[in-house]
Amino acid sequence: MKRTKILGYFGLFASILVGLGEYFLHYSPSILEHSEAYAFFKDVPLDHLSIGHFLAVIGIPFYFAGYIHIYRMLKPGNKTLAQLVLAIGFVAFTVGGVWIGSRASIGNIVHLQDAMSPVVYQDLLAHYTKHMEILVQALRIIIATLSVVFAITILKGGTYYKKGMAIFNPIVILILLVLIGQLIPAIGKHMLPILMNVTHFILFALSLYQLKNTTYETH
DSSP: OHHHHHHHHHHHHHHHHHHHHHHHHHOOTTTTTSOGGGGGGGGSOHHHHHHHHHHHHHHHHHHHHHHHHHHHHHTTTOHHHHHHHHHHHHHHHHHHHHHHTTHHHHHHHHHTGGGSOHHHHHHHHHHHIIIIIHHHHHHHHHHHHHHHHHHHHHHTSOSSSOGGGGGGOHHHHHHHHHHHHHHOHHHHHHHGGGHHHHHHHHHHHHHHHHHHHHHHHHO
16 A cells, blocks of 8 residues: 555646646736737747756656556455556546646747747647647547546445545536635636646545545555
């Protein structure tokens, strides 16, 4: 169980490091009012784009360790379903890693808007949207699929999770955080730009808490 615990802390570390990187990449005072056409990037300093880029890229691999933790927590219940969750998790953060690695570049393009013709600028934005923003849509579907399999595996029983943990799957946590962010803009402007990382911080924290309780009950 010690290895499972360490892997869980790696996942927690990933959510903090990538979350910090994404906050540097995305946060600006106008994030909620000027999210269209990437306009909010104008208020993100160039040095923040660079810092955020490298923090996020360095942190992404730790998410894979975090999903191995999830796999080990699910494995006693149903190894096949646990492997499916692991595989979907790996796909999710491979896609997410490609997307996050592109954000500093599109931010820099926005800063260079006045240095190029409007036609070239719009073509660059359109190209980015077509090739990168579609990954966000794909990621939502992947995370939703992962969440369903995660919940089913727990509800079947035999995992290291109590069955109530099925409710706290990534997509449910994500939706709750979106609602909180929209209802309380003062929180939302800081949380929504790093939403997936906050979601996984909660997921790994709850998972480690249940692991601790499981270990205690075993002893």
